[in-house]
Amino acid sequence: MAHHNPWPDEGNTGHIWDEDIRELDNPPPLWWMLSFYAGFITIVFYALYYPTIPLTNGTGQFTKGVAGWTAINEYHDDYKVLKDWRVGKFADKEEKLASLSVTEIMKDDELKSYAVATSKVLYGDYCAACHAAGGAGNPNFPVLADDDWLWGGGIKQIEATLINGRMGNMPARGLMGNLTDQEVDDVTDYVIALSEGKGGDAAYAAGKAVYTKGMCLACHGPAGKPLAPAGAANLTDHVWRFSSDRDTIKNVITYGVNVKKNGEYIEGTQKAVMPAFKERLPNPEVNIKRLAVYVHSLGGGQ
Ligand code: HEC
Ligand code: HEC
Structure with missing residues (x-):
């Protein structure tokens, strides 16, 4: 770096390498300055709008932000949008399940597949603990996927089993x-x-x-x-x-x-007690029929 500056008037910083490479003291371009200020404003906005700044009071808390935003609220909002969409899309099928009898549902192939497809979670939550996934049965809890029935494998009989329970x-x-x-x-x-x-x-x-x-x-x-x-x-x-x-x-x-x-x-x-489900299931008017159709479809329905 030279101490002698042969270009005193061009506004260089006085840093010169290899005889003539100079560092100039120009202002940054306008587009760059604008981005810089925009970025800065965004940071301030974010810091105030969202939960951001850790508090130093040792409680692990942080500023909550003026928007009241939390990740879980956002998840709930998104989930509601999805749920509303599904309810709207399948409303006519759900209505049919509610208004038709199981015998009628069995005659409607499309509705039948819909009932089976929408039963799996319900079955997992309310039945699988005793009857195992897919109705495979457990010691002391009967297999539902065969054609050996204690109480009958007709759709009405299965429905009755679910409504009132059974006890041999x-x-x-x-x-x-x-x-x-x-x-x-x-x-x-x-x-x-x-x-x-x-x-x-x-x-x-x-x-x-x-x-x-x-x-x-x-x-x-x-x-x-x-x-x-x-x-x-x-x-x-x-x-x-x-x-x-x-x-x-x-x-x-x-x-x-x-x-x-x-x-x-x-x-x-x-x-050997099969509990009654008319009061255990959410939405029993629809869900009992749904599950009856599902159990019937497992392989052994008569
Ligand atoms: C607490 C354990 C338990 C739960 C939960 C349970 N069951 Fe059962 N289930 C039984 C038992 C035990 C029997 C046999 C009753 C008997 O021996 O008379 C049975 C019998 C049945 C039968 C009659 C089988 C036949 O051979 O006739 C059907 C159908 C059935 N359950 C379906 C379901 C469905 C669907 C669900 C979920 C909504 C469910 N069960 C939940 C214990 C349970
Ligand atoms: C009032 C009706 C009734 C009478 C009478 C009766 N049983 Fe049963 N038996 C049942 C019922 C109900 C079950 C249980 C089915 C269940 O819950 O899975 C059963 C179950 C059984 C089982 C178990 C079967 C298995 O698959 O594990 C045997 C064995 C049996 N009975 C033999 C007899 C014998 C032998 C007699 C006469 C001494 C008899 N039962 C009298 C109703 C009766």
């Missing part, structure tokens, strides 16, 4: 409650044989007689298959409501299902 009743030790331990053992073997298609074998004659004596047929049907769905399990298939384990089966026959004494479950009885 099986008395302990036969309909009259008078089976001995030996008889319970024999009928347990017979029931297992039934599920294996061997109910007619002579080896199970004793158990078969107990099946008649205990009036099991009143609910489970003369051949182990209920004549009409009223909550009793089909004993001839491989679908076990509780377990295929012999001890569990024997326990069910010994202590029954949902047996109460003085309003309390007796010890050992198998509990």
Whole structure:
């Protein structure tokens, strides 16, 4: 950098390199100055308008801004716009679901698919905890995706199950409650044989007689298959409501299902209660039908 300045009048800063490269003291161009001021004004505006400046009082708080803006409010506003849009778009379908009966809904393919498509979240929130995703069932909670129904797989029957709930009743030790331990053992073997298609074998004659004596047929049907769905399990298939384990089966026959004494479950009885949903679901007039159509679609609807 030279100390001698050969261009004293051109307004340079006196910084000179390589003999003649000078730093001039010109004002910045107008466009640049305007952007600079605009940027500055924007910063001041933002700082006042939005929550910005941390307070030094150690509370982790900050200035709130004059607009009252928060990220969560913005999210709620956007969400409302989306929701209003959806309500508007699907209003006619929702109205149809509300006004038509489930039987009518089943005849309208488009409405049926709409009901199924809009059921998944509802099913996840209210049903999956017991019946598992897709109706796959859990131990002690029946599979909904097969065609083995306790209470019937017709659309009206499924709807009734959802509205009022269901609770199977099986008395302990036969309909009259008078089976001995030996008889319970024999009928347990017979029931297992039934599920294996061997109910007619002579080896199970004793158990078969107990099946008649205990009036099991009143609910489970003369051949182990209920004549009409009223909550009793089909004993001839491989679908076990509780377990295929012999001890569990024997326990069910010994202590029954949902047996109460003085309003309390007796010890050992198998509990099996499907809650009523007419008051549990939001918007039940529509959502019960929606879910009934969904359950029916899972594969086993009749
Ligand atoms: C607290 C657990 C629980 C919840 C939650 C529940 N269920 Fe159930 N559900 C049961 C039980 C237990 C049974 C079997 C009742 C019986 O054994 O008689 C059942 C039975 C049923 C049946 C009859 C099955 C048949 O074979 O006839 C249907 C249909 C059904 N549930 C659908 C639903 C739907 C849809 C929902 C969600 C709205 C739901 N359940 C929520 C426990 C539950
Ligand atoms: C009043 C009707 C009724 C009578 C009588 C009855 N049951 Fe049941 N049984 C039921 C019901 C209801 C269930 C439970 C179904 C459910 O909730 O899943 C059931 C369940 C069972 C199960 C469990 C099935 C499974 O899939 O896990 C067996 C085994 C059984 N009964 C055997 C018998 C035998 C043996 C007798 C006669 C000694 C008998 N039941 C008498 C109604 C009856």
